[in-house]
Amino acid sequence: MSSSHRWLLILLLGILLLVLPFAVHSALTNWRTSPYRLAITGQIELAATPEPTPTAVPAPREPSAPVTHLRRGFVVVDLAHFNMVSPSQFQALSAQLAARGVALRFWTNPTPMASVDKTNLAGLPDQSDQLAPQLRDAIALIVVSPLFLWKDAEIAVVERFVADGGRLLLISDPDIPEVPDRFLRDLNRLAERFGVVFHDDYLYDLSHNDHNFTHVYQGQFHDRAAKLQGKTIVFYGVRSLSGPIVSQVRTGDTVQSSLRSGLSGFTTVAIAGLAANRSTGRVLAMGDFDVLTEPYVSRYDNRLMLEFVADFLAAAQREQELVDFPAYLGARVGLTFGGDLPLDAPFLAQVSQLQQMMQTSGRTLELLNPHNVLLTATVTFSPSTATPPSQAALDSAPLNDLIYVASYEVAERETNLLSEMGIRLAEITPTPISTSTPTASATPTPNVTPNSVAPGTSSPGSPATSEAEGLAFLPTSEATPTPSPTPGEELTPTATPTPAATRVLEASFSPPLLLDETILILRRQLPGEKQVTAVLGSDLAALEAALDRLLTRNFVDCVSHPDVLICPFRFEEGAVAPERLPSAPPTSGEATEQPTETPTVEKTPAAPLGSKGDILVVDDDRTATADEAREADLYLRTLEEMGYAPVLWYTKSDGDPGVQDLVGYRWVIWSRGVYRGEPAQTKTLTALALYLERGGHLTISGRTPVLGGSNRPASVIADVVLTNELPPLVVGLSSSTITLSPDLPPAVPLGDQWGSDAKVAMRRGPNSADADAPVLVALESSDASEGEVRRVIILGMALNWLSDADSAQLVRNMASWMLER
Numbered sequence: 001m002s003s004s005h006r007w008l009l010i011l012l013l014g015i016l017l018l019v020l021p022f023a024v025h026s027a028l029t030n031w032r033t034s035p036y037r038l039a040i041t042g043q044i045e046l047a048a049t050p051e052p053t054p055t056a057v058p059a060p061r062e063p064s065a066p067v068t069h070l071r072r073g074f075v076v077v078d079l080a081h082f083n084m085v086s087p088s089q090f091q092a093l094s095a096q097l098a099a100r101g102v103a104l105r106f107w108t109n110p111t112p113m114a115s116v117d118k119t120n121l122a123g124l125p126d127q128s129d130q131l132a133p134q135l136r137d138a139i140a141l142i143v144v145s146p147l148f149l150w151k152d153a154e155i156a157v158v159e160r161f162v163a164d165g166g167r168l169l170l171i172s173d174p175d176i177p178e179v180p181d182r183f184l185r186d187l188n189r190l191a192e193r194f195g196v197v198f199h200d201d202y203l204y205d206l207s208h209n210d211h212n213f214t215h216v217y218q219g220q221f222h223d224r225a226a227k228l229q230g231k232t233i234v235f236y237g238v239r240s241l242s243g244p245i246v247s248q249v250r251t252g253d254t255v256q257s258s259l260r261s262g263l264s265g266f267t268t269v270a271i272a273g274l275a276a277n278r279s280t281g282r283v284l285a286m287g288d289f290d291v292l293t294e295p296y297v298s299r300y301d302n303r304l305m306l307e308f309v310a311d312f313l314a315a316a317q318r319e320q321e322l323v324d325f326p327a328y329l330g331a332r333v334g335l336t337f338g339g340d341l342p343l344d345a346p347f348l349a350q351v352s353q354l355q356q357m358m359q360t361s362g363r364t365l366e367l368l369n370p371h372n373v374l375l376t377a378t379v380t381f382s383p384s385t386a387t388p389p390s391q392a393a394l395d396s397a398p399l400n401d402l403i404y405v406a407s408y409e410v411a412e413r414e415t416n417l418l419s420e421m422g423i424r425l426a427e428i429t430p431t432p433i434s435t436s437t438p439t440a441s442a443t444p445t446p447n448v449t450p451n452s453v454a455p456g457t458s459s460p461g462s463p464a465t466s467e468a469e470g471l472a473f474l475p476t477s478e479a480t481p482t483p484s485p486t487p488g489e490e491l492t493p494t495a496t497p498t499p500a501a502t503r504v505l506e507a508s509f510s511p512p513l514l515l516d517e518t519i520l521i522l523r524r525q526l527p528g529e530k531q532v533t534a535v536l537g538s539d540l541a542a543l544e545a546a547l548d549r550l551l552t553r554n555f556v557d558c559v560s561h562p563d564v565l566i567c568p569f570r571f572e573e574g575a576v577a578p579e580r581l582p583s584a585p586p587t588s589g590e591a592t593e594q595p596t597e598t599p600t601v602e603k604t605p606a607a608p609l610g611s612k613g614d615i616l617v618v619d620d621d622r623t624a625t626a627d628e629a630r631e632a633d634l635y636l637r638t639l640e641e642m643g644y645a646p647v648l649w650y651t652k653s654d655g656d657p658g659v660q661d662l663v664g665y666r667w668v669i670w671s672r673g674v675y676r677g678e679p680a681q682t683k684t685l686t687a688l689a690l691y692l693e694r695g696g697h698l699t700i701s702g703r704t705p706v707l708g709g710s711n712r713p714a715s716v717i718a719d720v721v722l723t724n725e726l727p728p729l730v731v732g733l734s735s736s737t738i739t740l741s742p743d744l745p746p747a748v749p750l751g752d753q754w755g756s757d758a759k760v761a762m763r764r765g766p767n768s769a770d771a772d773a774p775v776l777v778a779l780e781s782s783d784a785s786e787g788e789v790r791r792v793i794i795l796g797m798a799l800n801w802l803s804d805a806d807s808a809q810l811v812r813n814m815a816s817w818m819l820e821r
Helices: 003-029 087-098 128-136 152-163 180-194 223-228 302-314 345-360 373-378 391-396 408-414 463-471 540-552 631-641 682-693 804-818
Strands: 074-078 103-107 138-144 167-171 215-221 234-236 246-251 267-272 283-286 332-337 364-367 401-407 423-428 434-440 489-495 502-507 510-514 518-526 530-537 559-561 564-568 613-619 647-650 665-673 697-702 719-722 737-739 759-764 774-783 788-795
Touching (some): 074 087, 087 103, 087 302, 128 138, 128 152, 138 152, 152 167, 152 180, 167 180, 223 246, 223 267, 223 302, 283 302, 345 540, 345 682, 401 408, 408 423, 408 530, 530 540, 613 631, 631 804, 665 682, 665 804, 682 697, 682 788, 697 804, 788 804
Parallel strands (some): 074 103, 074 138, 138 167, 167 283, 332 401, 401 530, 613 647, 697 788
Antiparallel strands (some): 215 234, 215 246, 246 267, 267 283, 434 489, 518 530, 719 737, 719 759, 759 774, 774 788
């Protein structure tokens, strides 16, 4: 081979070695054919991060704390849909909001990310029940590129929130980690409800950019962002928006879209909202998140964009209505009770909770004497005067607002709150039906007219016949026929007993409301930027339930009217005995009525018996020690063997159940067993009484029973004797006299006065202290009008003092008697 050929071969091999790697790389990576996707590793890449602004400027000075007497609401950030952003990225925005008196709150999902199927867009359960409390005190919500779909119920919560004055910030960033188009689909499901569409593109500028063709300058500023005109704002990976929106920021003419070719001047920030869901102007949409974070926020004039966003969020004004209690109240609030109502322990506990509730929002609550001048100044009428106060009195009231708690009668007497709301107290009495009864007549000879018939007879169609036939279809108090007149007697109308009057509230905006079953919460604006919130009910139980509603802000089942909430009062809400509130004292010159029998609150239909299950076993273990056997376990074991599925409740961990927890079970067993026990709370006794009023069946057992015990000291039971008063309860027990273990602790003797309807199925034996005292008492009563049968069993000792066989047999007997249909 010649030297020339050798050099030519070497040259070709050198060219091949240079070109071959490039060709292989291009073939494997499809160079110049793949769309732009910014590679993100979860940390800032130096190649993708712009250089710092050449001339360093001093860091922003820390703003002064805002001067405000009340804490403002929160801005909630959604992280519950596994948005691929971290709390640290919100530091710059958090500082701006703090300068405006607003704090950030992050709504997270407790589910570990590793346990979530990220391939299933609908993999998360509905979280609307968790979202609603998050937004209760919020002024704005931020949603950035969610990983999982928003459910319809969650979106509905957001729509109500925005309609109520809340603000919504929606951000879809194309360079968020994971799969960008997936985030877009998820966010558009929420954004489209407010007229916003995020496009699946990215914007780029090949001729004028900030060191990266996806770092594009914004060129046009409109509407609320017009003050940014002439400033240098750069977005770092941004997508375009469209829809019925109001553009705030647009790109320059040289910016292009990876998807929307042939267009320019793309909208990247917009104000949105729809009139259909009352969200117009309350939604801000952005195509870039980086511009709000460090280090991008410090570049050029980007901090002004951050301030623009913070201003939008902080400017939210929630429409404060009664359901937003206490948000509409001022910094200092007074609380007073009408009618010289003495405060018992439950009410004092509620006042304490109200004070804590106010303190968390920067308010103070002061308990006032009803005769304080504030009552005269704010409620418009005082108990001692019948004339409205002067404007000077209103202006001199030291507090902003007042919470006034009273019965309807007291509120009507002390104030004009009800009348000015178009509400008055009334009674509805059914018209009595007259019947004809014979009375002796002074003239024995009846008057006979041409159309009359002989005395003592009647003809078809005569008045006597028609009336008698008609009365046969009417309910009467006694099943006796209407007497016919006899000679010497004439028919004299005698009215039936007058039906009981029903107390109602007559309102100009609703049908009559049953007074005993209605709670009213009113708000009235007063001169001098003061207002009064009135909490009204028929009795103590209703008022306590109304205060509970304020504390929990539970108005789901209430009917709203401007400045009025009409809420049902049911027994499951009651926590105190339904005693009637004292009436306000009469004004001078008014006759004092004689005391009448205290009316009781009528029963309200609640959860049907059995709707929650057959049996609730309450293990009253508040005073139990670790070594004491649990009587409740014996009930559970035996009932489960019978095929029942009783529910267990522990008072030590769960507290005493309220009537709302009891109603719905056919049989409630309150077990103390060998526990020492302690006096039952009034709330507990009331709950048990109301449960029985609803037709419930109740068993009380233990050596210190929650009710039914006497005032005698505890004494030892050595033996028990069965009786024949109620055989179904003692059938199958081992002996008519059962001897107990000699080392048992003393038990409180049951009372002796049970009434004629009580059956004593077991008594203390002759070897026991307090011999012959009742041990097992059964009571039964029925309500013929409602078909309800109430049954109670009280066992004055621990069930597990009997042998295993006898105790199991006794539980089976109880179940058969209690649950028989």
